[in-house]
Amino acid sequence: MVALRGFAPGEAVEVVPAIIIPKKDLPVPLSGTVFDRYLLYWSDEPGREFAIAGGLLMLYNHSARPNVKLKDGPLPNTFLVEALRRIDPGEELTFDYNCELGFQPI
Template identity: 30%
Template sequence: MRLPDLFITNTADKGRGVFTEQGIEAGEIIEMAPVIVMSAAERVLLDQTLLHDYIFEWGEDKTQCAMALGWIAVYNHSYTSNAEYFMDFEEGWMFIKSVRQIEPGEEITINYNGNWDDMKPLWFEAK
């Protein structure tokens, strides 16, 4: 499930991103997508590829990783994100939910740290 007014386009500085043509209310589910769960051993291999930047730590103990299907891998990072992601480990799903009103034409962003207001520096900022 994904809101019908979303679209992917290039951004000025982050490659592709997810945008909305219509406003989105705070607290609205923007997208639900299944995931492919992989083991810790598989993550070691994925960490040697470009896919490293598109997988999520998975499980209560974060020993696995997951590749989200749908558009979830295309949402860009922001420390002041307008949405956040949630994981359902039992059912194997991820959800994107708005944390504030999102205006028409605005890019939808998530904080890759997991909490929309977590300011911890990310791995790609050290590159």
């Protein structure tokens, strides 16, 4: 995923809908399920622990030095993707997956 235009630090890059998934509804173990690959942490609030994001967010790659971060969105059940620093047009958009990776980062 690349930026089509530039973004200033703190600027909203995208607001994406989220499907909220309570921890109690997740299969155990998660390994081998669709949740294992697409589940994002949402909050500590019981019944709202995890989410699957819509929009283009799930196409962003991981980076230990990301240029965007995820925040609780401006609307209920949304993520706000916010620029951490200046992002130039054509630059890849990345966020820190903040979990044990199932792949070797390059």
